[in-house]
Amino acid sequence: MTVSTLPRLLRRNAETMASRPAMREKNHGIWETFSWAQYWAEVRDFALGLAAQGVCRGDKLAVIGDNRPRLYWAQLAAQCLGGTAVPMYQDSIATELVFVLDHAEVSVVVAEDQEQVEKILSLKRELPRLRLIVYDDARGLRHYRSADLQSFDQVQAAGRDFGALHPGFVEAEIDKGEPGDLALLTYTSGTTGRPKGVMLSHANLLTSATGFVEAEDIRATDELLCYLPMAWIGDSLFSLVLTLLVGFTCNCPERPQTVQRDLRELGPTIAIAPPRIWENMLTQLRVRAADSTPFKRSLFEFFRSLAEQAEARKAEGKPVPPIRRLGLVLGEILVYAPVRDQLGLRRARWVYTGGAPLGPDTFRFFRSFGINIKQVWGSTELAGLASLQPDRQADPDTVGCVIPGTEVRIAEDGEVLIRSAAVFKGYYKQSDATRETITEDGWFRTGDSGFVDRRGHLVIIDRARDVGKLADGTPFAPQFIENKLKFSPYIAEAVAFGDQRSFVAAIVAVDLTTVGNWGERHNLAYTSFQDLSAKHEVRRLISEEIAEVNVSLPRAAQIRRFLLLNKEFDADDNEITRTRKIRRRFVAEKYAAIVEAFYRGDPEVEVTTEITYEDGRKARLTSTIVIEDVFEPAEPAREPAYA
Amino acid sequence: MSGDLNGGNTPPGEVQLTISEVSKHFGGVRAVEAVTVSVRSGELISVIGPNGAGKTSLLNMISGFYQPDTGSIVFEGTEIAGSRPSHVAALGIARTFQNIALFSGMTVLDNIMLGRHVHMKAGVLSSFVYWGLAQKEEVAHRARVEELIEFLELEDLRKQPTSGLAYGLRKRVELARALALDPKLLLLDEPMGGMNQEEKEDMARFILDVNQQWSTTIILIEHDMAVVMDISDRIAVLDRGRKIAEGSPNEVQRNPDVIRAYLGTAKTREEVAA
Numbered sequence: 001m002t003v004s005t006l007p008r009l010l011r012r013n014a015e016t017m018a019s020r021p022a023m024r025e026k027n028h029g030i031w032e033t034f035s036w037a038q039y040w041a042e043v044r045d046f047a048l049g050l051a052a053q054g055v056c057r058g059d060k061l062a063v064i065g066d067n068r069p070r071l072y073w074a075q076l077a078a079q080c081l082g083g084t085a086v087p088m089y090q091d092s093i094a095t096e097l098v099f100v101l102d103h104a105e106v107s108v109v110v111a112e113d114q115e116q117v118e119k120i121l122s123l124k125r126e127l128p129r130l131r132l133i134v135y136d137d138a139r140g141l142r143h144y145r146s147a148d149l150q151s152f153d154q155v156q157a158a159g160r161d162f163g164a165l166h167p168g169f170v171e172a173e174i175d176k177g178e179p180g181d182l183a184l185l186t187y188t189s190g191t192t193g194r195p196k197g198v199m200l201s202h203a204n205l206l207t208s209a210t211g212f213v214e215a216e217d218i219r220a221t222d223e224l225l226c227y228l229p230m231a232w233i234g235d236s237l238f239s240l241v242l243t244l245l246v247g248f249t250c251n252c253p254e255r256p257q258t259v260q261r262d263l264r265e266l267g268p269t270i271a272i273a274p275p276r277i278w279e280n281m282l283t284q285l286r287v288r289a290a291d292s293t294p295f296k297r298s299l300f301e302f303f304r305s306l307a308e309q310a311e312a313r314k315a316e317g318k319p320v321p322p323i324r325r326l327g328l329v330l331g332e333i334l335v336y337a338p339v340r341d342q343l344g345l346r347r348a349r350w351v352y353t354g355g356a357p358l359g360p361d362t363f364r365f366f367r368s369f370g371i372n373i374k375q376v377w378g379s380t381e382l383a384g385l386a387s388l389q390p391d392r393q394a395d396p397d398t399v400g401c402v403i404p405g406t407e408v409r410i411a412e413d414g415e416v417l418i419r420s421a422a423v424f425k426g427y428y429k430q431s432d433a434t435r436e437t438i439t440e441d442g443w444f445r446t447g448d449s450g451f452v453d454r455r456g457h458l459v460i461i462d463r464a465r466d467v468g469k470l471a472d473g474t475p476f477a478p479q480f481i482e483n484k485l486k487f488s489p490y491i492a493e494a495v496a497f498g499d500q501r502s503f504v505a506a507i508v509a510v511d512l513t514t515v516g517n518w519g520e521r522h523n524l525a526y527t528s529f530q531d532l533s534a535k536h537e538v539r540r541l542i543s544e545e546i547a548e549v550n551v552s553l554p555r556a557a558q559i560r561r562f563l564l565l566n567k568e569f570d571a572d573d574n575e576i577t578r579t580r581k582i583r584r585r586f587v588a589e590k591y592a593a594i595v596e597a598f599y600r601g602d603p604e605v606e607v608t609t610e611i612t613y614e615d616g617r618k619a620r621l622t623s624t625i626v627i628e629d630v631f632e633p634a635e636p637a638r639e640p641a642y643a
Numbered sequence: 644m645s646g647d648l649n650g651g652n653t654p655p656g657e658v659q660l661t662i663s664e665v666s667k668h669f670g671g672v673r674a675v676e677a678v679t680v681s682v683r684s685g686e687l688i689s690v691i692g693p694n695g696a697g698k699t700s701l702l703n704m705i706s707g708f709y710q711p712d713t714g715s716i717v718f719e720g721t722e723i724a725g726s727r728p729s730h731v732a733a734l735g736i737a738r739t740f741q742n743i744a745l746f747s748g749m750t751v752l753d754n755i756m757l758g759r760h761v762h763m764k765a766g767v768l769s770s771f772v773y774w775g776l777a778q779k780e781e782v783a784h785r786a787r788v789e790e791l792i793e794f795l796e797l798e799d800l801r802k803q804p805t806s807g808l809a810y811g812l813r814k815r816v817e818l819a820r821a822l823a824l825d826p827k828l829l830l831l832d833e834p835m836g837g838m839n840q841e842e843k844e845d846m847a848r849f850i851l852d853v854n855q856q857w858s859t860t861i862i863l864i865e866h867d868m869a870v871v872m873d874i875s876d877r878i879a880v881l882d883r884g885r886k887i888a889e890g891s892p893n894e895v896q897r898n899p900d901v902i903r904a905y906l907g908t909a910k911t912r913e914e915v916a917a
Contacts, residue, residue: 028789029801139794140852257799 004179005202007043007080009244011174014040017247020220023069026254026262034069036247042070046152047077047170049159050108053132057082057176060104060185064088064097064120065112067226067252070136070152072240074110075184079202081173084182086197087230089578090116091571093612096195098123100187101130104197104428108132110152114140117149179203185428186233188380197428198233198380207422208383209241211403215388216350222248223268223347227259232579234272234354237384263344271348274355275362276580278373279486281343282362286489287517303331307368315364315395336369345371352376354385356581357460359483360396367394375399377460381437381444383422387458398457408458414449416458466584468499474556476504478584481549481557488545489514493569493576495587496559497595505561505598507591508542509533509568515541530623533564539628546630561598563605563627565591572612594625603627656684659860660705660828665714665724666884667700674700676884677714684827685858687850689871692881698864699741701881702830705862706738707731718828732761737826739817741833741864747806751797751816752788754805758823759784791819794856795849811842815849822853828860829853835867843867847874872896 013022018037025032034042055061061078063071063085075085086104088097090112097119101109107129111117117135124130133149135141141149163169183202187195212218226239239250248270253262289300306327310320320328340346353363354376366373377399378385387408389400402408406420423444426434437445449467450460461467462477470476478496481504485494492511498504512529515538519526526532542564550558569575575587588595590609597605608622660682667675675697682688690698703709705716707728716724723731737758745754763780792798795815800808805816814834821829834850835843847870853859865871871878872892880888880901888898895901 028786028793029798030789139856140848142855254798255796261799 004206005079005174005177005181006183006205006241006244007076007174007177010036010040010043010076010080011171013244013247017220020247021249022243022247023072023250023252025069025252026258029254031251031266039073042156043073043076043080044170045156045159045163046070046073047080047159047173048163048166049155049157050077050083050132051081051166051169051173052158052162053155055081055083055108055132058182059083059108060086060106061108061110062086062088062101062104062106063110063230064092064116065090065110065136065230066256067228067230067235067239068112068136069252071110071112071230072226072250074134074152075240078108079177079181079183080170082177082181084185086185086187087236088187089229089231091578093572094119094123098126100195100197101127104185104187105129108134110134110136113137117141117144121149177202179206182425184236186231186236186380196430196433199425199428200380200383201425204383204422204424205237205241206245207405207420208378208385208403209237209245211405211420211422212237212242212385212388213246214404215390215401218242218246218248218270220247222246222270222349223266224248224250224270225253225259225263225266225268225344226250227253227256227262228273228277229578232274232355233378233380233384234274238270238272241384260344264342265344267344267347269347269349270351271345272352272354272376274579275353275358275483276356278353278358278362278366282365283489283511283514285339285343287514290517290521300335303327303335304365304368306331307336308364311364311368332370339369340371343371348372350374352388354378355579357479357483358396359487361484361487363396377448377458379446381424382418382420382446383424386418386420386422389457393455393457398453398459400457402458408452409443410451411445414451414461416446416448416450416460417443418446419443463584470498470504470556471500471502472556474554476557481506481553481559482582484549484552485546485559488542488549490518490542490545493582495582495584497588497598498557501599503560504557505595506546506559507565507587507594508546508562509565510538510542512568529568530566530621533566534623534625536626539564539626543628543630550630559630561627561629563594563598563625566607566621566623566625567609567611570612573610597627656686656858658682659684659686659719661715661717662701662705663715663717665701665704665711665716667697667704667709667711673884675704675711675881678881678884678886680879680886680889682828682860682862684860685854686876687854687861687863687874688877688879689863689865689875690879690881691865691868691871695883696881697884698881699832700884702738702832702862702864705731705828706736706830732824735825735827736830737821737824737828738830739814739821739832739834741836743810743813743817745805745813745817745820748804750802750804751800751808751819752792752802754816755788755791755819755823756784758820759788761824787825788819788823791822794822794852795819811838811846814838814842814846818846818849818853822859826859828862831861831863831865833864833866835865835870843870850874 013036019035021033022036022039023034061074061083063074065071078085086106088100109120109130111120111133117133120133131148134152134155136152138151179202181202182199183205184200186198188198224238226235228235243250251266253259289297310324310328313320345351351371351373353373363373374389374394376385376388386406387400387402406418409417411417419442448460448463450458453459462479466478468476476498481496482494485491485506490511491508493509494506496504496506510533515532524535524537532538546559546562571578574583576582594605594607604624604626606624608620611619611621658681662678662680664677664679665675666677678701692698700709704711707726710725715722718734721734792801797819805813818834835846851874854861875892878892878895879886880895888895888901
């Protein structure tokens with residue numbers, strides 16, 4: 001590779017595609033475009049401004065906020081000077097922020113707005129290394145007077161002055177950059193313990209991106225909507241690395257609340273999202289179908305089942321009968337195309353789901369509606385992704401083939417090991433953890449257990465630690481069961497228990513939107529999430545949903561008991577990660593009383609939960625929750641999809 | 644640093660509005676009795692008092708809804724007592740209402756656009772064909788409205804009819820419409836009435852931001868004492884139509900007349916806030 005760092009790619013793009021759109025931002029209701037030439041000019045000026053204030057090689061610059069062009073530019077500016085970007089979750093609470101900022105030894109923070117600036121200012125005393133806070137949106141910050149608090153414009157203006165005195169400064173710094181330089185320090189959301197800082201070099205990032213581009217036909221004319229947390233490696237890979245490598249356009253939504261509308265306006269051609277987003281889309285779709293007229297609803301349901309049956313036949317390699325094919329054509333006009341348009345996926349050539357396994361039912365639903373959804377698999381430690389499904393071979397049980405330049409091996413205990421140039425440099429200041437994760441001959445232990453199937457596709461069973469056995473020896477893969485449960489529009493989150501136990505039980509958090517909507521239609525008055533979850537009507541509803549899920553599970557893996565939690569699983573309470581993955585061990589410990597009650601056969605359990613408010617305050621909530629038994633375990637209708 | 648956020652940091656400007664010896668009677672009811680208040684430009688002044696103290700009547704006289712029986716109201720050198728509301732609005736005084744007064748069938752955007760009406764000069768005919776000046780004007784006004792939409796975080800609601808919005812959001816749209824006038828003086832009649840705590844905090848933030856961003860003078864009527872004490876530069880207290888005290892939040896809280904007449908018995912600030 002001739003071009004070997006991200007800033008060099010930026011300079012290349014500014015020369016070879018100067019006037020092509022690099023980024024768009026919806027501002028004041030209008031999409032504003034930045035060309036590659038402008039992108040470079042903005043980054044250069046900001047880098048000069050940082051240099052003028054003494055930022056140099058090895059310095060860390062954190063960004064915090066929603067996806068804003070300037071936050072991406074700031075990351076590149078730091079990298080131009082040989083520094084490292086540290087993207088952070090915008091909804092992090094103070095204690096999380098202070099841990100990362102302190103651990104990463106961040107000297108500059110670029111924050112989106114007053115809300116983030118205030119969070120940082122409140123922590124400043126604990127952060128002696130923090131020298132400069134830069135903000136993007138000046139609103140509400142007019143009356144702050146502090147030399148170490150500056151606006152993005154101020155820094156750039158100072159940069160232009162500095163640049164006039166030192167022509168070619170940034171260019172020279174970029175030339176000094178090496179592919180092995182630390183480009184990105186991303187803190188893993190951490191399903192286990194404290195977050196760890198994953199060190200990724202330019203070479204790591206570009207290896208992953210190059211492998212992806214070789215496997216998939218990504219073009220410079222593609223459009224992407226950047227709306228996922230900037231701290232998620234998936235966003236860094238697409239909105240920072242791939243866009244620089246390929247030259248496609250990144251589009252920043254107006255506000256998080258407008259994403260759905262912006263998506264529809266824009267009609268991106270590629271999209272990546274974790275399962276949670278796809279599950280939400282499906283849920284919203286179902287709510288809207290349920291709210292529409294009986295005629296429309298039956299139309300939707302008819303064509304939906306037609307499409308799903310056809311998709312199932314295709315998956316089995318059987319032909320679809322002509323009469324059904326005719327029905328699909330009709331459905332395309334009446335249902336599928338309009339639905340795709342509503343979801344903003346009308347122009348999407350590919351959409352990817354990654355970060356966690358997507359439930360097979362959700363996966364099939366999207367595919368049957370003509371949305372080319374594909375699973376990708378990877379991890380932060382692999383600079384994003386390591387495998388993806390080839391076209392026409394997308395099935396819900398595999399994560400596809402590893403990308404070019406990647407070796408895969410299955411360890412004796414079933415753990416998937418990966419070796420490639422994308423394997424990270426190590427955990428920042430945690431060499432012990434690094435040694436545990438990377439073997440001496442360079443294999444990265446992914447922590448996922450799986451196997452490679454006949455076609456050479458990688459199949460991930462579950463997090464290796466999570467796979468267990470029921471007391472009678474039946475394998476127990478909790479995530480598989482949970483994904484089945486989450487396919488129900490009424491269930492937002494579920495945690496299944498069963499390792500070393502005689503049966504499977506689950507803690508369920510209902511979906512406030514859909515269950516609330518259901519309640520309204522059934523004259524059920526409620527005041528809050530807690531109140532709604534305690535209604536016996538709601539318990540019956542979920543019980544029926546679970547009974548339905550049980551039909552598709554082997555008898556031993558069927559859910560026998562469950563309860564509806566009195567709160568939603570919340571990242572502020574450490575129950576899920578910021579990318580919304582269940583922190584299973586933590587939940588099992590926190591709700592040990594519930595688990596015990598499940599297996600003692602208690603009819604109800606008293607639960608005391610601690611709730612953390614956004615500002616970090618804590619409150620306790622005690623209530624008695626009824627445990628429901630699911631009766632009449634039905635015969636499995638078909639063989640389970642997992643081994 | 645966060646101390647900067649509270650009131651008291653706006654540099655006192657020239658006297659912008661002088662209300663002197665204003666009275667308004669409805670039959671035998673003395674709604675407002677010889678009230679005198681002067682407001683400096685850029686100030687955030689609150690008017691408090693028990694129900695029926697004459698707060699809204701005072702606001703109505705400033706905005707031209709009521710004609711005072713006696714007294715004068717001078718805004719930037721112009722006598723406005725008894726002027727028509729449209730005239731007052733044209734001078735740069737905008738208001739919101741205690742009971743939301745939006746056009747419920749219209750979108751958020753159109754409601755705010757209406758606030759720009761005062762500034763529109765194109766005639767009926769050229770507006771109708773949407774050509775020349777009318778088009779240029781519309782675009783310029785839309786740009787200003789978009790600034791306000793961003794300022795008040797209403798982006799996702801632009802095209803929604805106001806009838807379907809939550810109460811707190813409708814109040815925010817009303818504020819946006821008042822701001823669309825580019826007012827020099829903004830009259831807010833219980834902007835936080837009926838809101839929950841979170842909505843109140845948001846609204847307080849917006850009011851402060853308006854005051855700081857554009858140095859807009861604000862006269863605020865509000866019942867939530869915690870908010871009033873927190874954000875006001877100065878407070879005037881009315882009781883049964885008369886002004887019984889005026890001063891900084893601290894002075895007003897300590898004033899024995901206020902405690903007796905308005906707060907009832909002597910209470911600590913925490914109790915008042917609660």
